[in-house]
Amino acid sequence: MQNEIINILKKEERFSEKTIEEIREVEINDFADIIKEVGHQETEYLSRNKIMDSLNTEVIGKEVYLFKDVMSTNTVAKFLSENGAEHGTVIISEKQSDAKGRLGKHWESPLGGIWLSLIVNPKVDHSKIPMITLATGVAVVKALERIGIDNAEIKWPNDVLINDKKVCGILTEAITKFNTIENVIIGVGIDANFDVDVLSKELQEGTTTLDIELGHKVDENNVIAILLEEFEKIGRVFNEGGFEAILKEWRKYSYSIGKIVEVREPFSKSYDGYVLGISREGALVVEKIDGTLEKVISGECIIKN
Incomplete structure (x- = not known):
């Protein structure tokens, strides 16, 4: 986290190299107000004012911090959550230089994408964290429907696909203290408005963008506002305990159900199976070749042709 904050301070060019080195020796939280100030400055590609002016929410996005370039919006969100940022705060960056996806995978985030993190404070226990990821996937699909994409699907647990290609990834991280969830x-x-050729070779074939699917560029400020509105809607259902309603929506958009998959779980031998559905806890229910059922809580499910 320290490297992320120092990286932002360096780009502001308001501190000398000597001062930056001295900052490494002090409490990094002392610079929270400066980071918030930077997040309120004008940027070149996106517009904080446009996003907030078109936003129709009660809580989500009432505070927005927008940066030109950070290593990871999730890291900045963690830092700000420890320094007074409230439930519903949104951190956005025009690009990311060192973002991580699920299971520590590198996430490529060039200019032209929508890269954001939300700070939420759900009053739930650890067992409901997977449901937050599923609910977010539903919010993304509903936002895409509003801009004209009616065939997006959710691949368990955290990807959104269009025409079998990935357009969105979700990473949910809980911040805990004394075994209590403080924030999520x-x-x-x-992937919105960029040429997939800018991505590494291994990602190009399996990636699509909103631009490609719609045949025209999208207004990213508008898409962000719509996404935050949909997130607030499903967040309200979540907070009211409407988990069955969320699962029903997720099943409707599921890409995984009915597929043959290879399951890779931590510290376990991989196996093939048929995806039957999803449990009330958000685990994927897979029938193995021998007929036994498994609930996959974490890991990967690779779709097999």
């Missing part, structure tokens, strides 16, 4: 950081990355 929800990172969302949507």
Whole structure:
């Protein structure tokens, strides 16, 4: 986290190299107000004012911090959550230089995408954290429907696909203290208006963008506002305990159900199976080749052709 904050301070060019080195020796939280100030400055590609002016929410996005370039919006969100940022705060960056996806995978975030994190404070226990990821996936799909994409699907647990190609990834991280959830950081990355050729070779074939699917560029400020509105709607359902309603929506948009998959779980041998559905806890229910059922709580499910 310290490296992220120092990285932002360096780009402001308001501190000398000597001062930056001295900052490494002090309490980094002392610079929270400066980071918030930077997040309120004008940027080149996105507009904080446009996002907030078109936003129709009660809580989500009432505070927005927008940066030109950070290593990871999730890291900045964690820092700000420790320094007074309230439930519903949104951190956005025009690009990210060192973002991580699920299971520590590198997430490529060039200019032209939607890279944001939300700070939320759900009053739930640890067992409901997977449901937050599923609910966010539903919010993303509903936002895409509002801009004209009616065939987006959710691949368990955290990807959104269009025409079998990934357009969005979600990373949910809980911040705990004394075994109590203080905040949850929800990172969302949507490929919007860039040429997939800027991505590494291994990602190009399986990636699509909103621009490609719609045949025209989207207004990212508008898409962000719509996404935050949909997140608030489903967040309200979540907070009221409407987990069955969320699961029903998720099943409607599921890409995974009915597929043959290879399951890779931590510290376990991989196996193939058929995805039957999803449990009330948000675990994927898979029938193995021998007929036994497994609930997949974490890990990967690779779709097999």
